[in-house]
Amino acid sequence: MSRLSFALFAVVALGCGGGAASWGGPSAGAGARAGGAQDIALARSKVASGIVPQPVDLPFEGLYAEHDLPVDGSTCTELFCVAAGTARVDAAAWIQLGMSSNIDLTKFHRAPLNAALVIDNSGSMGTEKMEAVKAAAEKLVDQLNEGDLLTVIRFDDTAQVLIGPLAVSDKDAFKTQIRRLKADGSTCIECGLKFGYDAIARNLDATRSARVFLMTDAQPNVGATGSTEFTTLLETNAEKNVGLSLFGVGLDFGQTLVTRVTAARGANYFFLATEAQMRAVFDKDFDMLVTPVAYDLHLVLQPADQVSLSAVYGIPGTQESTKVESTVATVFLSRTRGALVAKLSDVDAGAAIANASLTFKTPSGESKSQQLAVAAPEQAAPSYSGKGAQKAVALTRYLLAAREACVLHAAGEKAKAIAQIDAAVKLLSDEATAMADPALEKEAVFARALAALIAK
Numbered sequence: 223m224s225r226l227s228f229a230l231f232a233v234v235a236l237g238c239g240g241g242a243a244s245w246g247g248p249s250a251g252a253g254a255r256a257g258g259a260q261d262i263a264l265a266r267s268k269v270a271s272g273i274v275p276q277p278v279d280l281p282f283e284g285l286y287a288e289h290d291l292p293v294d295g296s297t298c299t300e301l302f303c304v305a306a307g308t309a310r311v312d313a314a315a316w317i318q319l320g321m322s323s324n325i326d327l328t329k330f331h332r333a334p335l336n337a338a339l340v341i342d343n344s345g346s347m348g349t350e351k352m353e354a355v356k357a358a359a360e361k362l363v364d365q366l367n368e369g370d371l372l373t374v375i376r377f378d379d380t381a382q383v384l385i386g387p388l389a390v391s392d393k394d395a396f397k398t399q400i401r402r403l404k405a406d407g408s409t410c411i412e413c414g415l416k417f418g419y420d421a422i423a424r425n426l427d428a429t430r431s432a433r434v435f436l437m438t439d440a441q442p443n444v445g446a447t448g449s450t451e452f453t454t455l456l457e458t459n460a461e462k463n464v465g466l467s468l469f470g471v472g473l474d475f476g477q478t479l480v481t482r483v484t485a486a487r488g489a490n491y492f493f494l495a496t497e498a499q500m501r502a503v504f505d506k507d508f509d510m511l512v513t514p515v516a517y518d519l520h521l522v523l524q525p526a527d528q529v530s531l532s533a534v535y536g537i538p539g540t541q542e543s544t545k546v547e548s549t550v551a552t553v554f555l556s557r558t559r560g561a562l563v564a565k566l567s568d569v570d571a572g573a574a575i576a577n578a579s580l581t582f583k584t585p586s587g588e589s590k591s592q593q594l595a596v597a598a599p600e601q602a603a604p605s606y607s608g609k610g611a612q613k614a615v616a617l618t619r620y621l622l623a624a625r626e627a628c629v630l631h632a633a634g635e636k637a638k639a640i641a642q643i644d645a646a647v648k649l650l651s652d653e654a655t656a657m658a659d660p661a662l663e664k665e666a667v668f669a670r671a672l673a674a675l676i677a678k
Contacts, residue, residue, distance in 0.1 A: 241333030255560025258538025259284030263493040293320035294608025307611030310603035332509035334369040338418035342438035344409040373421040377414030378407030412445035440476030449482035485539025
């Protein structure tokens with residue numbers, strides 16, 4: 223299959239409980255990260271195609287999710303934990319709120335599924351996107367087993383059940399229906415979703431986690447078309463413990479719509495640009511992307527006296543939050559440790575920065591709370607409490623510069639745009655060298671590609 227056929231997918235997972243997952247025992251390496259974007263692969267794909275991305279294509283939570291950001295010296299002993307790292311740099315104090323889990327990923331198994339696979343075969347899908355979606359759908363079927371129930375539904379301006387609900391014992395029967403699909407007609411995502419929710423409702427029980435998998439280019443032109451309408455539909459079904467995982471396709475994918483929708487309870491998504499990324503999501507990470515470890519993570523960040531809050535980064539659905547209170551609707555299990563990052567006014571070495579108060583609910587509905595008193599590192603600036611904090615701050619500063627460069631480029635201010643992206647390149651190159659971090663060096667390679675594109 224061509225690179226284009228595999229390219230340009232996003233996945234959104236939305237929902238709550240259902241059947242019980244098998245968690246295994248404690249492990250030092252398990253991670254957790256906020257919902258919303260799980261990468262910035264859409265921006266990377268646009269740059270590779272000669273297109274300067276928009277700021278919405280560069281979400282902070284997506285960049286954080288691509289990197290492992292542990293809080294140095296912290297050990298998680300519960301299903302979900304938050305720890306704080308700190309820094310003083312760039313005339314500011316910074317807080318890294320790192321997220322992790324004690325789950326042993328070598329023993330973890332997801333709950334069995336009561337699933338509906340809803341596929342967009344409308345005319346806007348075209349040949350390339352349609353073939354790519356069918357490949358992804360078959361890959362998804364491969365992750366299911368006899369303990370899972372599946373219904374396959376297709377939609378254009380109407381919807382139709384192709385097969386199911388059936389136990390996934392004969393995978394070829396499902397794949398045969400998927401392979402027959404061709405693109406034609408208008409796009410009524412609402413029609414397909416309602417069919418999917420109805421199919422699942424017929425078999426709801428406590429032994430299976432209920433979930434709709436939706437594959438579409440996110441360009442609805444019939445039925446519901448706005449983010450508010452879809453968010454209401456998704457949240458209504460999430461209250462019934464029916465989740466949604468959305469796979470989008472195409473460089474023209476409705477990123478703005480998806481960004482808003484994935485701020486809803488239980489949402490996350492991935493953009494897959496290569497066959498290797500598809501394998502990583504479906505073969506390696508599928509069980510985790512449908513497994514929340516915390517809901518309604520509510521953060522109250524109270525700055526110390528004489529300290530002011532500039533912004534909080536990594537809250538799904540926002541460019542950056544300037545509020546003392548912020549909420550992450552869902553935190554998912556992952557292989558990497560995620561983070562939220564806050565920027566505050568500068569403080570003296572060792573001085574108090576803020577008090578962080580966190581509340582959240584476990585998947586079983588139990589309420590938890592945590593208090594963190596945060597102080598600046600003892601050393602003079604620039605200084606960091608650990609490498610995780612240094613990397614989190616570097617990534618944040620880099621993305622701020624890259625986003626601003628894209629804004630300036632769109633406004634026709636080429637010289638200023640070049641200065642901004644050149645600053646981002648230098649920052650990443652310097653930090654990659656100082657930390658001997660290959661992941662930051664790879665980020666610098668992308669920054670240089672973006673710089674070359676902006677300079678054309």
